[in-house]
Amino acid sequence: MRTNLDFSPLFRSSIGFERMLNALEAAGRAETIDNWPPYDIVKTSEGDYRIAMAVAGFSQAELAITQEQNMLVVSGQKANGEDVQYLHRGIAGRFQRQFELADHVKVVDAGLVNGLLTIDLKREIPEEMKPRQIEIKVDKALPKVKTTQIEAKKNAA
Structure with a gap:
């Protein structure tokens, strides 16, 4: 439910x-119905991640990795081969998997070895967004401000 x-x-x-x-x-x-291809997400170090996806049967030319804003899209499309009449087709010929990325996460590398696609990600926070320590000066005094008294008019009763 x-x-x-x-x-x-x-x-x-x-x-x-x-x-x-x-x-x-x-x-x-x-939707949780589509669970292919299977994948793992691993945190390799602070700010570094790796997605490992099992894409057996797909060549490098049949795979595409696209990053747009905070969305990573991995898709595969088998090349149309010979005209073959299938009696049963259980092997996927295409897929698309989307991953929502946090701010400042970039794809740094991707590789395909023995049917396992690995995508390395790195979180690179810009220098101006990182926390910084503010120095507190001891000898700096507040500037003297001249105060003026505004007197109210006194009315005789």
Whole structure:
């Protein structure tokens, strides 16, 4: 039993969390029927990840990896060969798998060995977005500000 959650009240009271809420809604709509090709996601070190996908039967020319914004799309399309009459066709001839990437995650390498496609990812946070330490100066005093008194008019009673 699947229940759909309504995130619209959170949109009214939060600022800057739209991507996270949209990702949660998309995860609720995700179809789990298509589970081919199988894959693993491994964290190899701090900020480094690897996707390993079993794509047996596909050559390098039949595979495509595309990164657009925060979406990684891996697809495969078998080349049309001879005209063959299949009595049963159980081996997939095409697939498409999508992965949602976090901000600043980039594909750095991809390789295909013995039917295993590996995609290396790296999270590279720009220098201006990294936390930085602010120096606190001891001898710096606040500037003197001249204050003026505004006197109220006194009315005789």
